[in-house]
Amino acid sequence: xxxxxxxxxxxxxxxxxxxxxxxxxxxxxxxxxxxxxxxxxxxxxxxxxxxxxxxxxxxxxxxxxxxxxxxxxxxxxxxxxxxxxxxxxxxxxxxxxxxxxxxxxxxxxxxxxxxxxxxxxxxxxxxxxxxxxxxxxxxxxxxxxxxxxxxxxxxxxxxxxxxxxxxxxxxxxxxxxxxxxxxxxxxxxxxxxxxxxxxxxxxxxxxxxxxxxxxxxxxxxxxxxxxxxxxxxxxxxxxxxxxxxxxxxxxxxxxxxxxxxxxxxxxxxxxxxxxxxxxxxxxxxxxxxxxxxxxxxxxxxxxxxxxxxxxxxxxxxxxxxxxxxxxxxxxxxxxxxxxxxxxxxxxxxxxxxxxxxxxxxxxxxxxxxxxxxxxxxxxxxxxxxxxxxxxxxxxxxxxxxxxxxxxxxxxxxxxxxxxxxxxxxxxxxxxxxxxxxxxxxxxxxxxxxxxxxxxxxxxxxxxxxxxxxxxxxxxxxxxxxxxxxxxxxxxxxxxxxxxxxxxxxxxxxxxxxxxxxxxxxxxxxxxxxxxxx
Numbered sequence: 437x438x439x440x441x442x443x444x445x446x447x448x449x450x451x452x453x454x455x456x457x458x459x460x461x462x463x464x465x466x467x468x469x470x471x472x473x474x475x476x477x478x479x480x481x482x483x484x485x486x487x488x489x490x491x492x493x494x495x496x497x498x499x500x501x502x503x504x505x506x507x508x509x510x511x512x513x514x515x516x517x518x519x520x521x522x523x524x525x526x527x528x529x530x531x532x533x534x535x536x537x538x539x540x541x542x543x544x545x546x547x548x549x550x551x552x553x554x555x556x557x558x559x560x561x562x563x564x565x566x567x568x569x570x571x572x573x574x575x576x577x578x579x580x581x582x583x584x585x586x587x588x589x590x591x592x593x594x595x596x597x598x599x600x601x602x603x604x605x606x607x608x609x610x611x612x613x614x615x616x617x618x619x620x621x622x623x624x625x626x627x628x629x630x631x632x633x634x635x636x637x638x639x640x641x642x643x644x645x646x647x648x649x650x651x652x653x654x655x656x657x658x659x660x661x662x663x664x665x666x667x668x669x670x671x672x673x674x675x676x677x678x679x680x681x682x683x684x685x686x687x688x689x690x691x692x693x694x695x696x697x698x699x700x701x702x703x704x705x706x707x708x709x710x711x712x713x714x715x716x717x718x719x720x721x722x723x724x725x726x727x728x729x730x731x732x733x734x735x736x737x738x739x740x741x742x743x744x745x746x747x748x749x750x751x752x753x754x755x756x757x758x759x760x761x762x763x764x765x766x767x768x769x770x771x772x773x774x775x776x777x778x779x780x781x782x783x784x785x786x787x788x789x790x791x792x793x794x795x796x797x798x799x800x801x802x803x804x805x806x807x808x809x810x811x812x813x814x815x816x817x818x819x820x821x822x823x824x825x826x827x828x829x830x831x832x833x834x835x836x837x838x839x840x841x842x843x844x845x846x847x848x849x850x851x852x853x854x855x856x857x858x859x860x861x862x863x864x865x866x867x868x869x870x871x872x873x874x875x876x877x878x879x880x881x882x883x884x885x886x887x888x889x890x891x892x893x894x895x896x897x898x899x900x901x902x903x904x905x906x907x908x909x910x911x912x913x914x915x916x917x918x919x920x921x922x923x924x925x926x927x928x929x930x931x932x933x934x935x936x937x938x939x940x941x942x943x944x945x946x947x948x949x950x951x952x953x954x955x956x957x958x959x960x961x962x963x964x965x966x967x968x969x
Contacts, residue, residue: 475499475641475820476829493641499829501640507708511637511700519637521696523646526633528689529593529626530654536600536619536682537565538661541771542668542791543675545779550675551609555776556920558609561616563916566768568620570909573628574744575621577898580629581740582730585636586699587723588625593693596623597686604679623686624905627654631890631901636700643890644816644836648883652809655879658771659801666795697721703733747899751960752892752953755945757907759840760885762942763847765911766935767878769919770854770871776920777858778867787864800868801875808879815839816884833891836884837950843881844943848936850874855932858923882908888949892957 467473476497477490491500504512511519540562544555551558579588599622602615634646665678699720703711712729719725726734735743747753778794780786789797816839823835853870856862889900923931949956 473499473501473640473831474829475501475831476824493639498641502704504639505704505708507711509702509711509714510704511702512639514637518696518698521692522633522637522698522700523650525689525692525697526589526626526630527650527653528685528692529589529623530630530650531657531660532593532596532682532686532689533569533620533623533625533627534654534657535661535685536596536603536623536679537562537569538658538771539665539678539682540565540616541662542665542794543678546669546673546675547609547612553609559916561609561613563913564613565616565620566909566916567913568617569624569627570906570913572621572624573902573905573909576625577628577744577902578737578740580632580701580898581735581743582737583723584699584701584720584726584734585629585632586697586721587726588629589697590693590721591723592622592625593686593690597683597690599623600679600683600686604676604683624909628902628905629898630654631886632898633700635890635894635897636702640891640894641820644820644883644887645813647886647890648809648812648816651882651886652805652879655882656802656805658767659798659805659875662771663795663798663802666791666798670790670792670795694718694721699726701726701734706733743896744899744902747893747896748903750893750896751956752889752949753900753903755949756885756889757903759942759945759949760882760904761907761911762938762945763843763881764878764908765915766851766932766939767875768912769915769935770851770874778864785861787861789864797864797868800872804872804875805879808876809883811876812839812880812883815880816887831891832954833888834950834953836888836891837946837953839884840881840946841943843877843884844939844946846873846877847881847939850877851932851936851939855929855935858932859927859929892953 477492477499491503492498493500502512504510507513541559544558544562547553548555548558576588576592596619599615599618603612603619606612606615630650631647634643634650638646661682664681668677668681669675698717699714712733714720715725715728777785778787778789778797779791780788782788816836819838820831820835824831850870850873853873854867855870857864857866857870886901886904889904890897893900919931
């Protein structure tokens, strides 16, 4: 049987399509129903290797999903360099939100002294900032569908940068309180729209790795803030310089956005010949181009808003949010409790560390996130490949979830170790070990559960990301109000032990998704939007 093949250049690498007299694989074969997809074709020989009109990656086996067009303006066809510069920009923008939020942890003692308030009362501004990270993430999602990704990226960063400047200049707590809220509301945008950028620019088989890179940077941010903040306070004794640093990082990100960012919204349901002219990049960045071509290309405002509800009521979404909130929320608790107790004088039951020593201890979660990314970067692909080979090239979203069981094996004992270390006043190395184990688990769980939700509802990438982010920061917001009093009243061994039990309970929710998630999706409404997200 004679088979002819030719090379098509996509995403800067050669991809292969074949044609033969007897074609057994067509574009309709890719979607297997209920979000199961044909992701691998055996082209080693024989009839099974005939791919027909399906385009494959350079390995000659992996099916490209979505199938790329021949349009150079299609984000899937952008160069490797352009894709990854924008990925870094989106990740850095996401970093700014939690970096600014975490930086405030190191400043509360000095701010309390300046404004005659207790550190716990000053920290209410930080708690408000955290919940606004979640609310803002939901608020900005409709905009990316009726206005576009790029203008939301640009204008939220402009606004967030100005609010950060205000925090560095303010002289009273009331103004600071309001500005901290608006910082969170605006700088959170890329913690949610980043997933839409990834889906727009990268093929399905690349998603887990790109989500890992994006998530690793912004999951580092709540720890980088206190780390640098404590070093600055130790060296200068001034809290405003911490916010000047956050302002500087936001400015660098803004310069990169203006220099390189682009609009990734692309309607695959519109033929290449009918695609609107893209115009100048800067006009796409500030949103002028989107307004000009809005009718027939972007979604109506009400439709874009309705998408949030449509995704939220799907059967997988709420259990996924519950699992993630119950697993992640204690990261905020450890952040708050450890930083306060480490700086409390030894005579009062603390460790008596100075700001510089606390800064060094914040290297613990940074190393843990880095190790988690290095592990997950390869392990997630290994799991997917193993599943696909065992199921005749078919991939189902539940293949992502075993990583989360491994994560739980680190998170649960990590919380127990931290609790016992604080309760028994053990050497700070015990806190380092427990904290590192927990954050390592959180990192690998975050990537796996985000990839799982995206695989379940690929047309709702923005909404999926927003709800997962809301679960993350909503739980963290709540912990900020009860973590410290809870530990002080019942003992940190008890409080962190209960937290570990709650994470174990969350694994029960995860088990339900792993065993019956496919059936739950099949029994629910299928997510189908007219415009491709």
